[in-house]
Amino acid sequence: MKVVSRKSSNPATQRRDLMLSQRTRAAALRQVFPDVAQLQIELVFNDVTTAMPSPQVHTLYPAAPAFFRFVCPCADCDGDFDLTIAVTELIGNASGRKRGRISASGQLCCHGIRLRDRATNKPCSMQLNFQLVASPPTTA
Numbered sequence: 444m445k446v447v448s449r450k451s452s453n454p455a456t457q458r459r460d461l462m463l464s465q466r467t468r469a470a471a472l473r474q475v476f477p478d479v480a481q482l483q484i485e486l487v488f489n490d491v492t493t494a495m496p497s498p499q500v501h502t503l504y505p506a507a508p509a510f511f512r513f514v515c516p517c518a519d520c521d522g523d524f525d526l527t528i529a530v531t532e533l534i535g536n537a538s539g540r541k542r543g544r545i546s547a548s549g550q551l552c553c554h555g556i557r558l559r560d561r562a563t564n565k566p567c568s569m570q571l572n573f574q575l576v577a578s579p580p581t582t583a
Contacts, residue, residue, distance in 0.1 A: 458521050459514055466510040473505035476534050478579055480505065484526065485574040488516055492568050513571075515553045520567045522555015526575070533575050546576045 472479060486499040496516035503509075511526040533547040553567040560567075 458523070462512055462514060462523065465512075466508050469508035469510040471505065472503050472507050472509045475509035476577075479534060479577050480580040481578040482530070483574075483576040483578075484511070484530075485576075486513060486524075487572045487574075489570045489572065490517075490568050493517070515555050515567055515569050517553075517555075517557055517567060517569055519558035520553060520555040520569065522553040522567050522569075524551050524553065524571045524573075526551075526573060529573070530575060530577075534577055544576060544578050546574065548572070548574045 472482065476482075482503040484501040484503070486501070488496045488498070490496075499513075501513075511530045513524045513526070514520075515522040515524065529547060529549055533545060536545075549572075551571045551573070553569040553571070555567045556564060557567050
């Protein structure tokens with residue numbers, strides 16, 4: 444009986460699997476940011492060379508993993524968007540201020556490479572506009 448070996452997956456799939464593993468191991472939002480009851484992350488993608496992916500909204504509650512990296516929506520791209528610094532700055536800058544909702548926005552570019560552009564090493568042209576909104580716990 445011949446044993447079938449598992450084919451190695453492409454780099455984009457390997458990277459996505461690694462990110463899933465890292466997300467699974469991430470501490471809970473309540474441990475990293477105890478003063479946040481809810482974090483809403485809105486992602487709007489823009490790419491002039493291809494069809495626009497749909498916007499995404501992620502709402503994280505205290506039990507959710509404090510993991511703020513999102514894969515590029517282009518299936519053949521090995522890049523991602525890391526919002527960890529933006530989230531940390533937003534919540535860190537708010538400490539010591541009057542409690543209330545805080546928000547920040549920004550833009551990132553994907554630095555991955557799409558499969559079709561591997562030979563030329565041309566970076567992905569996907570851009571991300573993001574909006575972060577952090578809400579404190581309600582007080583009774």
